[in-house]
Amino acid sequence: MQFLNKKHKERFEELIQSDNTYQEDVERRSLFYILSGNEDLFRKRNHIYHFKDHSIEPNCLDSEHVDFSTSSKALIRLGFNLYNSYSDSSTSPVDILYSLDGNNYNLAMNGMAIRFGMSKVAQEEHQPKKVEEDEWDLEM
Numbered sequence: 001m002q003f004l005n006k007k008h009k010e011r012f013e014e015l016i017q018s019d020n021t022y023q024e025d026v027e028r029r030s031l032f033y034i035l036s037g038n039e040d041l042f043r044k045r046n047h048i049y050h051f052k053d054h055s056i057e058p059n060c061l062d063s064e065h066v067d068f069s070t071s072s073k074a075l076i077r078l079g080f081n082l083y084n085s086y087s088d089s090s091t092s093p094v095d096i097l098y099s100l101d102g103n104n105y106n107l108a109m110n111g112m113a114i115r116f117g118m119s120k121v122a123q124e125e126h127q128p129k130k131v132e133e134d135e136w137d138l139e140m
Contacts, residue, residue: 002110004037004103011036018051030115031056031079037107040072048076056080061088071099078108082115 003009015032035041047066074096080086
């Protein structure tokens, strides 16, 4: 798993520990990866995820108690979608990705890689083996 920086990794581990998330729970791990990599989302994490009930808070997107930027809302929607297939009228790839800067784009891509088992370690394990030219069966 690639983190943006040391602080991102520390925050991710804090969220995993707070929720007592299992290693195999890629849905929560992808959500927490996104939340921990964005300063605004991490500060407002308790409005986004209910740690006691182990559940997301979809109403946070329209809440008058917490304010999110367009890019923060996009990352929340992506995290919720990776968590439990949450969807609303703004949960399309275009709606999610158009407002993201470089760091948030990387969070989004890596969050998806975690969810679908394609993080760096998984990618290396699933790389096709290089086949030498003389190993190809060219007969038809």
